[in-house]
Amino acid sequence: MQGVIEAVLYTAGTAGVELQDFAGILGISTAAMRQQLEAYQKALAEDANAGLFVRQSADRYYLLTKPEFADALRKYFAGPPAQGLSQAALEVLAIIAYQQPITRIEIDEVRGVQSSGALTTLASRQLVKEAGRKEAPGRPILYATTPLFLDYFGLKTLKDLPPLEEHQAASEIDLFDFNSALEGETNE
Structure with a gap:
């Protein structure tokens, strides 16, 4: 179930996903969905190698990059494009x-x-x-x-x-x- 949760959150991007919508997508109750999201949140928090975390705001969930990787992401986005323009x-x-x-x-x-x-x-x-x-x-x-x-x-x-x-x-x-x-x- 965690793979599906991650895929949906990743695809939703900055829009996030409402708990009720998430439950409907997976065909489970909102209570079961909340438990699944909490388990996924905990798994990411305990994984020292994970670069992501789940943030909850009201009943909306977001998949975000951990703040400790901000410098690396800043360098990535500030770097030159992979190829020049023709x-x-x-x-x-x-x-x-x-x-x-x-x-x-x-x-x-x-x-x-x-x-x-x-x-x-x-x-x-x-x-x-x-x-x-x-x-x-x-x-x-x-x-x-x-x-x-x-x-x-x-x-x-x-x-x-x-x-x-x-x-x-x-x-x-x-x-x-x-x-x-x-x-x-x-x-x-």
């Missing part, structure tokens, strides 16, 4: 950053090549997001950068992006300058 992804990201919100077709027009693969990569890395739909035929998806984009490049706001030259059209973004300006901010 040139295509940087190009798409630069175009979105300067022209957001923008559709994929508009990005393709600026680049002169199809950009859906780079968009998928950027979305999976949570650097860009869907920002609504354009009021045009087919209602294409609009893309914009995310707060993680700012964190990734060490920017406070989009105003901190390297400025484009006044004479330079938005469709002529110098991607080398964009990457170079941000290179000092990343560990790529």
Whole structure:
């Protein structure tokens, strides 16, 4: 039963799980569910190697990391990404950053090549997001950068992006300058 409890709590994430909902999921009474959760809580507390604990708030249960591992988690999340961004992804990201919100077709027009693969990569890395739909035929998806984009490049706001030259059209973004300006901010 502890494996199922752990799996449900892990999947619930920061939302946690209400005791009554938990009992319904497992098909047992709330009293039996409370006993199972207490047993799991105790097992984690007694396991010196466990990195997790169960927190109860009212009748909601959460699976959390133990506070003593905060430094290691901070280092993990502050570290560089597993892989750098490809040139295509940087190009798409630069175009979105300067022209957001923008559709994929508009990005393709600026680049002169199809950009859906780079968009998928950027979305999976949570650097860009869907920002609504354009009021045009087919209602294409609009893309914009995310707060993680700012964190990734060490920017406070989009105003901190390297400025484009006044004479330079938005469709002529110098991607080398964009990457170079941000290179000092990343560990790529």
